[in-house]
Amino acid sequence: MLHLIASLHAPGIHEIAHFVDLARTAERGLLDAVFVDDGLAVPTADGGGGPGAAGGLEPLTLLAAVASATQDIGLIATMSTTFHEPYLLARALASLDHISHGRAGWTIDTGGDLDEAANFHLDEPVEDAVRYERAAELLDVVTQLWDSWADDAVTRAGVVDPRRVRQIEHIGLFFKVRGPLNVRRTPQGWPLLAQQAGSSADEAEFAARYAETVFTPHRDVDKAAGFAREVKSRAAAYGREPHLPLILPALVPAGRPEQIADVMQEWFEAGAADGFVVRPPAAAGGLTAFVNRVVPVLQRRGLFRSGYDGGTLRERFGLLRPEDHFPALDPLPRADFVPTLAVA
DSSP: OOEEEEEOOOTTOOOHHHHHHHHHHHHHTTOSEEEEOOOSSOOOTTSTTOOOTTTTOOHHHHHHHHHHTOSSOEEEEEEESSSSOHHHHHHHHHHHHHHTTSOEEEEEEOOOOHHHHTTTTOSSOOOHHHHHHHHHHHHHHHHHHHTSBOTTSBOTTSOBOGGGBOOOOEEOSSOEEOOOOSSOOBTTBSOEEEEEOOSOHHHHHHHHHHOSEEEEOOOOHHHHHHHHHHHHHHHHHTTOOTTOSEEEEEEOOOSOHHHHHHHHHHHHHTTSOSEEEEOOTTHHHHHHHIIIIIHHHHHHTTSSOSSOOOSOHHHHTTOOOOOOOOOSOOOSOOTTOOOOOOOO
């Protein structure tokens, strides 16, 4: 079964109603999620500064508003590992997962060009090796923070059991974080982890190790299939499941519904795609046409769902919920740590 995500790319548009309308259209079409790309500088003619996705609106803020206007559609935000601190990032993503009742996802952005770096006290672009080393450590800290609460840390009476909340005491090359997070464990445990990756070895290796779904720009089916095989082979070397990460190339639906469906089916059957990131050429009109005309063709061919079956975004992608790794029985209180916590 194909996975379909709609991009909310709309440069220059700031009206929240526009993005809510796009998300509702995607939800009407039963798509898995909507995706907000992001950049931390004004886009330049040479492509620097990021894509300027949703008119410059900050993704998590935008998607929190979208969450209140939708019910089932997943909400995937791009957040930089180069220019964010892990505690604030973990808290923000956990908050979105709570607000949306388990629909949050994170596209891990490892960029760091000069246009962005200049907005963060830097005079040079961030070196590739530094970006990926920082990203790996940040991801480790963020997931530890998400796991710093047991699933049963809050009783039915709303009381926090201090034995079921722990400090992470992380000290690394880039970060020193005591923890725990001040937000309880989320419906998904962790939000869905996505990454955009092209052809570079660094991107492929990072995606193979960490990403659960990968958004790619490939337009040639053979090259895309080769990339998918390479990334999944690298992932297997890390002991991951054979189907991970899921590969979602970009799709600009530019012909007739049957032609578009033919291409999607060809890529799916060739192992070049587990689904697609739909990037309509004309904002709301393009997405509406895709939902009204292409989705029914895919459904008739048995390639796409005919209804939502509930559950979280991770469950929709066939991903297990990460365990909290707290012992089942822990009768002894921790005398060294008795926090006073507000439950989000």
